[in-house]
Amino acid sequence: MSNPIAVFDSGLGGLSVARHLRSTLPNEEIVYFGDTARVPYGIKSRPTVAHFALEIARYLLEFEPKLMVAACNTASALALDALIDGLPVPVVGVVEPGARAAVELAAGGTIAVIGTEATIGCGAYRAAIESFSPGARVIARACPLFVPLVEEGRGCDDAIVRAVAEDYLSPLRQQNVRVVVLGCTHYPLLREAIAATLGPDVHIVDSGEQTARVVSATLAELGCLSTGAPAGTMRCYVSDNPQRFQQVGSRFLGHTIEHVEYVPPERYITTPVIPGLLR
Amino acid sequence: MSNPIAVFDSGLGGLSVARHLRSTLPNEEIVYFGDTARVPYGIKSRPTVAHFALEIARYLLEFEPKLMVAACNTASALALDALIDGLPVPVVGVVEPGARAAVELAAGGTIAVIGTEATIGCGAYRAAIESFSPGARVIARACPLFVPLVEEGRGCDDAIVRAVAEDYLSPLRQQNVRVVVLGCTHYPLLREAIAATLGPDVHIVDSGEQTARVVSATLAELGCLSTGAPAGTMRCYVSDNPQRFQQVGSRFLGHTIEHVEYVPPERYITTPVIPGLLR
Known part of the structure; x- marks a missing residue:
């Protein structure tokens, strides 16, 4: 067709x-x-x-x-x-595919979701994850600066990008997160910076x-x-x-x-x- | 009335x-x-x-x-x-009032204008300044991250704000700037951070x-x-x-x-x- x-x-x-x-x-x-x-x-x-x-x-x-x-x-x-x-x-x-993949990879571990103010605020990822895995532990975090950072052309090696990633994501390091969902289409362009901040044991799911x-x-x-x-x-x-x-x-x-x-x-x-x- | x-x-x-x-x-x-x-x-x-x-x-x-x-x-x-x-x-x-005040304060010195991508790209401030002071030396710089930083609630003491201000504005320190025009309505909320980056000898014009x-x-x-x-x-x-x-x-x-x-x-x-x- x-x-x-x-x-x-x-x-x-x-x-x-x-x-x-x-x-x-x-x-x-x-x-x-x-x-x-x-x-x-x-x-x-x-x-x-x-x-x-x-x-x-x-x-x-x-x-x-x-x-x-x-x-x-x-x-x-x-x-x-x-x-x-x-x-x-x-x-x-893009929410349901990302949520499903996160549940599979997490195997019962904690899932973090990052996205825009509206995406995180409405709880759609949390609801989708819970529909696949009732009682799943989900941490959601809006990261509003990531979009303008990408749009400005900054990449993963940029010092401001690293500082912002640290600011948003370092609290997740204490939370024993197993999977992080990139719940915004801009975030794959910052994938390496996000990975570097979270450490090598965290799986990254690109909803796209x-x-x-x-x-x-x-x-x-x-x-x-x-x-x-x-x-x-x-x-x-x-x-x-x-x-x-x-x-x-x-x-x-x-x-x-x-x-x-x-x-x-x-x-x-x-x-x-x-x-x-x-x- | x-x-x-x-x-x-x-x-x-x-x-x-x-x-x-x-x-x-x-x-x-x-x-x-x-x-x-x-x-x-x-x-x-x-x-x-x-x-x-x-x-x-x-x-x-x-x-x-x-x-x-x-x-x-x-x-x-x-x-x-x-x-x-x-x-x-x-x-x-807001452009003409800001440009006029900048020309008066600059007294022939260099004027820097900061604003959004579109405001800076179209050259409106430059044109307005030159209409009041033909041949004026004008440096224009888009500062796209300032708006989302303010919208996120970050203030002048925030480390990311300071780092971004340094990133955008430190090149101006070598340019002998006498006046900087805040060519975006969000920027007055970052006034102190902008002032701290540029130093005490630079006048700040709030177009609003x-x-x-x-x-x-x-x-x-x-x-x-x-x-x-x-x-x-x-x-x-x-x-x-x-x-x-x-x-x-x-x-x-x-x-x-x-x-x-x-x-x-x-x-x-x-x-x-x-x-x-x-x-």
């Missing part, structure tokens, strides 16, 4: 998920939308994030996707139900990597895997600033982004809002 | 400007709008920032303001012309403080100062997350925010967009 996989994110972070989709499913077409006009979602409320996510997802239906990936942890944590209810295609979020596996399994189950021989392409759409997306985004994707197109607001804004969704 | 002064910002940073308006003009009514659903503006493009700013400013016309303050440095830097053209009331931005003076002078000139005896009140409106605005915003305003109201998107979203404004 040659219809594309649609992937969306609040901005460019979801490209770290797209990277794993590309390597796991090299024959698939991918259409990616980054909501760069309204990024970030991580400090915003559930109704607003759900409204934005539904607007973007509905725009992506134009491409007749066979499956939709909410590559944004905040959107997955706050709006997955609204997306599943509101869309006529299967939707995969796990999500690519779930997408692959779901498509196989539905009989919808692409059987085309040629390599799939990826087209990117953004609500603002295609140049910045292309420049900064390549680090997330691991190679140059070839196709980026600006989408004006009248193509995706749907006001009045979805009744009952906003307070 | 008892009509209010309307103040808007991408989020809560403009409250540091409102604080000076309140102390300079204690009799005036203030209506404040923080676009917390789409915050921040500082990494976004000129057309998008202009579109958002005009939407918010037009919504504020409902309150029949006698004057509008673009309390956001990014909106002032990228969209002041669009605001002046598009609104039937006088508009005051200077803007309050310009607003006062403009209202006096127009004969529109409020003559009412009672103290003016301030009402705040936000496009998302009133609770977070109230909690975090009090630090910017210097006291508790009493009235915060959520405004749903159908009250301010104007799509299709303003013709010709977006690419």
